[in-house]
Amino acid sequence: MVLGAVRRAGQPSRTEIASVTGLSNSTISAISADLIAEGILAETKSEIASLKRGRPQVAIALNAKAATVVSVVLSLDHLSAATIGYSGEVIVQEDRRLHTLSMSEEELLAECVDIIRKVVARSPHAGPVLRTGLAVQGVTDSAARRLLWSPITPHQNIAFADRIEEVFAVPVSVENDCNMIAEALRWRDPERYRNDFIAILLSHGIGMGVMLKGKVFTGTHSSGGEFGHMIHRPGGALCRCGRHGCVEAYAGNYAIWRNAHGHDENERPVDGIGDEDIRAIAERARTTEGPERAAFRTAGEAIGYGLGNLFALIDAAPIALVGVGASAFDLMERSVRQAIAKTVGGLHSEAISFDTEGNEMQLTRQGSTMQALAFIDNEVFAPQTRDSEVVQSSRIA
Amino acid sequence: MVLGAVRRAGQPSRTEIASVTGLSNSTISAISADLIAEGILAETKSEIASLKRGRPQVAIALNAKAATVVSVVLSLDHLSAATIGYSGEVIVQEDRRLHTLSMSEEELLAECVDIIRKVVARSPHAGPVLRTGLAVQGVTDSAARRLLWSPITPHQNIAFADRIEEVFAVPVSVENDCNMIAEALRWRDPERYRNDFIAILLSHGIGMGVMLKGKVFTGTHSSGGEFGHMIHRPGGALCRCGRHGCVEAYAGNYAIWRNAHGHDENERPVDGIGDEDIRAIAERARTTEGPERAAFRTAGEAIGYGLGNLFALIDAAPIALVGVGASAFDLMERSVRQAIAKTVGGLHSEAISFDTEGNEMQLTRQGSTMQALAFIDNEVFAPQTRDSEVVQSSRIA
DNA sequence: ACACTTTTTTCGAGGCTCGAAAAAAAGAGC
DNA sequence: GCTCTTTTTTTCGAGCCTCGAAAAAAGTGT
Missing domain, CATH: 3.30.420.40 (ATPase, nucleotide binding domain)
Known part of the structure; x- marks a missing residue:
């Protein structure tokens, strides 16, 4: 929750986080102290001249090196991958032309693995890669693990997530491109x-x-x-x-x-x-x-x-x-x-x-990136004790 | 959560509740003690001969008189209402034929108010009425307060919830009949x-x-x-x-x-x-x-x-x-x-x-009833501190 | 009666959140 | 330079919820 607020606000003070999240100042103080100690957040010298009386606010930002995500976008005859720091900045990007319709399933997978390897190799000073998001034109399964069907390849039911995880040991999600575009739009223009x-x-x-x-x-x-x-x-x-x-x-x-x-x-x-x-x-x-x-x-x-x-x-x-x-x-x-x-x-x-x-390419990548970062926020750095599921099932509505 | 488990299971023991909800025995013990003290739950002499060694389980049931809901079903030329006890048993039911297509909006409202008054009056020993559910053929608003459009009446945008709440000071929801049928099916045959x-x-x-x-x-x-x-x-x-x-x-x-x-x-x-x-x-x-x-x-x-x-x-x-x-x-x-x-x-x-x-009538009523009862469970007897909303907005996914 | 089994309660601890009070870090005024 | 004021941040104690372990309760089997 705090991470989400910081991600959204950029460089908020603790007080701002408190008002956005609805939590009390004391709680935010405690949480942010923990997260800073873990190296996930960092205090930054804000350039904003305070101009006001009182103790100046201390800006808090995501630590760009806390993690890295790889965002891969696969569309017709085009493959693109990028490494992105935890605070959302693109580190390295690489694009390739290929002929997806004539490639075998294995070639397609190999190409994806290869481009991921490349962009990661070209990002030596980045934080650990904790998530890879693959956005593809086509129908994916709702668990985001497989490409069920796609107009860009004759092959069906490709287990991208499993196969890439085998190689890199980093959790992978496979998402539909338009869903990622929707994510990106919400992120870009929430108004x-x-x-x-x-x-x-x-x-x-x-x-x-x-x-x-x-x-x-x-x-x-x-x-x-x-x-x-x-x-x-x-x-x-x-x-x-x-x-x-x-x-x-x-x-x-x-x-x-x-x-x-x-x-x-x-x-x-x-x-x-x-x-x-x-x-x-x-x-x-x-x-x-x-x-x-x-x-x-x-x-x-x-x-x-x-x-x-x-x-x-x-x-x-x-x-x-x-x-x-x-x-x-x-x-x-x-x-x-x-x-x-x-x-x-x-x-x-x-x-x-x-x-x-x-x-659309940019939007797709951004959506995929933001989703991957949100995953790290919510599941890696702040894993939820998922009892909400039980609440669901015991509810009628 | 506990209330939902009891509602679903009928007469579970504390241990059963614990295993269904995933909470610990101690927690269930504390919560059920509170709810029994409040008169929402009650221990019952279970007729099940234990047959097993060990301390016999104590069955817990919903206290039928803890609350009452009124379920109203309005369809073409037909109006039906019933009072239902907190444990889900129908207390009194009343059906009326009318000619909905030719009635004015006020007549329709008056008829609803009147039938509610009747069934409540005929349920003198029931618990307090805490919720009224109205299921109607037609399009309702997503807040469940109005009937936006319906094939059973020429009038549009009828504020059933507001108007009935004015009279009885009991929260009212207005729901689409087929949505209630879906609720009922899930309830009846969760397999x-x-x-x-x-x-x-x-x-x-x-x-x-x-x-x-x-x-x-x-x-x-x-x-x-x-x-x-x-x-x-x-x-x-x-x-x-x-x-x-x-x-x-x-x-x-x-x-x-x-x-x-x-x-x-x-x-x-x-x-x-x-x-x-x-x-x-x-x-x-x-x-x-x-x-x-x-x-x-x-x-x-x-x-x-x-x-x-x-x-x-x-x-x-x-x-x-x-x-x-x-x-x-x-x-x-x-x-x-x-x-x-x-x-x-x-x-x-x-x-x-x-x-x-x-x-379909029975299904509609049952769905409406279960939804109203679940509302009492979750919002009246165990009001949630709704911070999940904040979580939503600060999340990206 | 006594041993055994299973359920239920009690008790202390840990985690999270809060409000109030205290501390910190400035600007404003003299 | 010093004090006062303002605002942010931290600290502290309390409350609530949940849990595990131990104890108590309430039966069955012999």
Whole structure:
């Protein structure tokens, strides 16, 4: 709790921590003394001229060398890893291009292990590595140990956590990229993205991260939130997943490309439609009425109905759009809102806010990092005696 | 925690409580002594012959007169209320027929107040009323204070909790009926319905209660889970809510009736299709191929696609079917499963279990009762110092 | 009656939190 | 430079909750 407060506030005084956490000054004093003795926190000379009378506040900060986390982001043809100090600063980062679709499971694992080894080796003065967070495009299990399915590789059910832990003996979590984006948004802009919001990644596929009541929402077994594969039109357009009528089959990169080029909606999805292709189509759509503009309208409609169905279950919430599709949202907003208006969400169709947020890679990494750091805060440095579980089961509600 | 354990176990000994809760014997001894002194628990002469050597166990039970809850269930043209003792036994029950659709908001409120007054008056020897639970068909707010929208009345946003609290000075909660059904199922059959399952009410409208990770799932602002108004076919059949293509517009009583009679799917929904009508149509569907059988197929398809979309978000989970439609599930199962197979849920399409559970009214009441009793356990008799909220906000995850 | 078994209570200790009081570390005023 | 004031931080004792160990209680078996 104290660690969380310090992480959030940066360099708070003990008094500030007390007011944020609601604990008394004496308690904070005792706890921070312990944590400083353990080398987790440190007093710093605050640069803030006090300007006030009275004993000056002593700023407290996280000790950057108390721990290190490794954050790995794996997406289509791209692998990226970084070491991050306990106070959240990036120490070393490394990026690689690879061809994920053609790699074997073992090659993929080896590549991950190798890049982790590299960035750790290049961080000789960092604290001990206590956690590795792997964010992947695709469906992970809810225990965050496996990649169940992913569009970036033909292999399924890859036990990333187990395999990497075998090598490094550091706890590993495997998380869905969009869930990490949601974490990052909450961290970056808690004003706008507080307890309930939805992050949607519009790219080759369509991903979603849902924050509900301040927690990332996951399914019962998997990371859940497979927004892109909700069925928009039963028996409709052919999706990359082999089914018909998924939202993605209307709003994914390949679907927009397919529609913009006037191809049949049951034509096999084309791989490798890049961001540039979509931007080019968007440019043409902005200048002239034609199949390009219609393609974005169709995409917007699918997204709108999908959101409407989502809102039927969880109520309307602010939306953050990420990815190349977000940059073309001006072409879709109208049809998105029109579609939502035809659903339960339509009650507040005007009030729903859409914001486009920047670089999805950065967001993914930041979310993964913050989650890993929070894990160290809550489970390593301040392990909870988990009786809350028992409370749960004995409660009815 | 102790109260929950006793409620669940019935007449446990102190040792049993200790093993269930995970607390030590000494702690249980101290807590139960306090609770007995307060008159909340009581030692009872257990009828169980000990049969074993050693000091015999002393059974502990909830003191039935420690408190009373009033459980009110409001559904289409029907109002029912009961007083229930602290140990869960029904003291007095009263049912009324009324015509909810034509009543004014004030009449509805007055009727509720009156029936509560009656059942309480007829329970002179009961303990103090400490909680009233109102379960209603329709959308309630997530704070459980208002009925936002309901198919049983044209009025919206009725502040049941405030208005009834004004009269009786007893805390009131207003909950969605299907959420209460889910609570009841978990209570009745924790083997089958443990942490993750879905209760679906197939009746005039279609309701859903979702249990996720052991908690009833609600939306950000409302009770959520408006399964019946997820859009199955954009621009499709006319729904009672005025929109087109809702699941309900294919699978609600009126939709089945409409299709079975060969009417146009855009024909205005007919009120008052009763359970008998549906049963009659089901009977005919079972004997001969024809529009009746097709109607159930269509209904099953809508439900299946709806479930598939739900599973895309939360993963597959066991399903409990309630209401008249459940009795005709044999006519729908095939098309339900076929539809699910065409969605993300299709991965485990065969493994998904469907069970039909009995009387929805009874389930609703029981869920409402258990929730009210749990409220008394956790908030009145053992109020928590709610710092978990602070923990939440200072955590990242 | 006595030994044995199992449940329940008692007792002292440890951990965490708090409020009140004391101590520390400045600025303000003379 | 000294004292007063203000604010932060620490110290101290108390209260609450939980636990383990030991003791007490209440039966059964012989």
